[in-house]
Amino acid sequence: MTQPSVTEFFDSNGPLSQVIDGYQIRPSQVEMAQMVDIAITNQDPLVVEAGTGIGKTFAYLAPALMAGGKVIISTATKNLQDQLFNKDIPKIREALKIPIKVNLLKGRSNYVCQLRMEDSIQSAQFVNKEDGTYLQKIKHFSDHSNSGEISEIENVPEFSTIWPMVTSTADNCLGQSCEFAKSCFLLKARKEALTAEVVIVNHHLFFADFMLKDEEISEILPKANTVIFDEAHQVPDIASIFFGNNFSTNELVYLMQDAQLLYDKLGKNHKKLIDISAGILDEIKDLRGQFGAINERVTFEKITSIVDFTEKLKSIHSSFLNLGQIFTLLDDQSPEQKKIIERHDVIVEKLSHWFAEKNDQYVYWLDIFSKSIQFNMTPFSIAEGFGKFREQNKIAWIFTSATLAVNDSFNFFQNLMGLSDAVSKKLNSPFDFKSNACLYVPNNMPDPNSAVFNLTVIKKIYPLIEAAKGRTFILSTSLKSMREISALLKSEFEQHDLSFPILTQGEDSKRTLIDRFKSYGNAVLIGSMSFWEGIDMRGPSLSLVIIDKLPFQSPGDPVFESRINRLKERGENPFMTFQLPQAIISLKQGAGRLIRDEVDRGVLMICDTRIIDKPYGKRIWKSLPDFKRTRQEIDVTSFLKSL
Ligand code: SF4
Structure with missing residues (x-):
C-alpha cells in the first residue's frame, strides 16, 4: 500500500479521519504538518508557535513518522510525555497502519544500579538505620524486576538517603566494563531506545545526557534524523544550565x-x-x-x-x-x-x-x-554553543510551543537559541476568543509594588469570583504574594459568608490540588509560577483566571542580573530586549490556562494596569490571543453569571 502524503493524511477522508470520531480538518494543523514535512526533508531548523487547539502533536508526529528513521521528541513536562506515549502516537500508528516502536526514555536515576546496590550491601555503611531496611527492599525488588525502575518500589521514601547509593550517575557508571553490564536495567532500557523509531525524553535528559556527557545515551542522537522540542519555550533556560x-x-x-x-x-x-x-x-x-x-x-x-x-x-x-x-x-x-x-x-x-x-x-x-x-x-548565551551542536548533527531541528512569539516576532527565541537560519511561523488558535473570552483589566489599581496592592486585588477580584461561582485560578508571580492573597481571600470569604473552597499551592501536591479543584466544581486554586503552565483544565470547572502582576523576573537571580548588566554594557536596552519578551512569554502561558477547548468560555483578569498605562503595555496585550477587552466590572460579572 502506498503511503499517503501529509496533506492526504489529514484530509477529511484521509487515514486520520478513519480513527477519530467526528474528525474535522483543521487548516492550521495541516499547514504546520506541511512545514514540518518540508523541514524534515530538507533537514532545516523550524520554529512554530501553535496556538491552543491546533493539534500540534499530530501536526509534527504524522510527518515525522511518515518520513521514517528515528525521531527524538523532547518535552518539558511528564504530562505531555504521557499524552504522546499513551494517546497521540498510538493514534497516528493506528491511522498509518505501520508498526512503530516507541521508547519513553528516562534518566539513569530512575533505575536501580546493581553494582552500587551490591557494593552498598557489602559495605553496610548507612547514613541512618532505615537505609539498611530500605536496601533490603530494593534488593528484593531488583532480584525480581524486569525494568528495575525505582518508581515501582513501594515503601521507600522519595527523599531517602539510600537512593544515591543504589542508583548511578554518568560519573560513576562503568558502562560496558561493568560486571553487571549484561543484566543492567539502565543499559537494557537504552538498548531498547537505540532500536526504537520514536524516543521520547525530557529537555533535562536531552541536554544533560544526549549532548554533553553520557556516552551510552549519546549514541542515540546520531541515529536520529529529526529532533522535535515541544514546549520549546522552556528550552533556552534548561539548555543554559547544561551548556555551562x-x-x-x-x-x-x-x-x-x-x-x-x-x-x-x-x-x-x-x-x-x-x-x-x-x-x-x-x-x-x-x-x-x-x-x-x-x-x-x-x-x-x-x-x-x-x-x-x-x-x-x-x-x-x-x-x-x-x-x-x-x-x-x-x-x-x-x-x-x-x-x-x-x-x-x-x-x-x-x-x-x-x-x-x-x-x-x-x-x-x-x-x-x-x-x-x-x-x-x-x-551568557547558548546561541553559539547550540549552533555548533547543530552543525555536528545535521538533522531537522523542530521547535514548537503555544508560546514562542512576542507579538508576531520570533526574534527573542531565535536569538537566544542561535536559530537565525530557522523558518518560523505563528499559527493562531482556531478558537473564537472574541466571542468566548474576555480580557479584563480593572480601573483604579495601585502600583503593583504598593503595600496595599494585594488588598486591592482582593476587593477587585471578589465580585468576579462570586459571579463565577468559584471556578477560579489565581496565578501569582511570587510565593510571598500567593500566600498573602490566599490569607486575604479566606478572610474576605469569611466576612461575606462565602464557602467556596480555597486551595493553595503547597497544601498538597500539584496533582492532588488539581484533582480536588476539578471534583469540587466551585473552588478557587491559588498558585505561583509552577502553576502558570502544564495545567489543562477543560470545561466549565474553570471560568476565571486571575493574574496579579505582569510576570517580570525579579532581580536577585545572579544569572538574570549578570545578563542584564551585560546587555547594558553593550548599549542595549535590557528591558525591551530581554525582560519584556521573557515576561510576555510567561504571561501567554498563564493566560493559556483559560481556554483549552472550542467550547470553553471565561474571563482573564490582569490586575496589573501597567499593561494599559505603560507605553510597552500594548506590546503585551497584542501578544495575547484576540480576547474581547473591557475595563468595566459589570461587563465581566454579567458574562460570568451567564456561563
Ligand atoms: S552499568 Fe552502570 S548503571 Fe548498570 S549496573 Fe553497572 S554501574 Fe550500574
Missing part, C-alpha cells in the same frame, strides 16, 4: 565515599585515604560555614569580596590533589579504580576554573544549600 560547567561539593563527598567502598571491597588498607578524606570533609564544612544558615544564590564576585573564599577553595583543591596520589598508588586496574581516577581528575579540573582567570563569556555563581555548595558557570 557545574559541580557540587557533594561530588567530592560521593567520590570519597565510593573510593572508600572500593578499598573495602579490595581489602586494602586505606587509613591514609580516610585521613585525607576526613580533612577534605572538614574543609568543605568550613567553606559552607562561611555563609551561615542562608540558602541562596550568589554571584561569585559578591563572595570573593566578603570572605576568604578563594584561599579556602585552593586549599580544598590541593588536598584533593593529594587524594589523587593515593588513588594512583593503588595497585588495581579494575574499571572501578579507573573510574575513580577519571572522576577525580574531572573534579580537579572543575575546581581549578574557580581560581583561574575568569572567562568573560560565563556568569560565575553559587547555589548555597544547607550542607553543600553548587558551583555554576553559566554561559
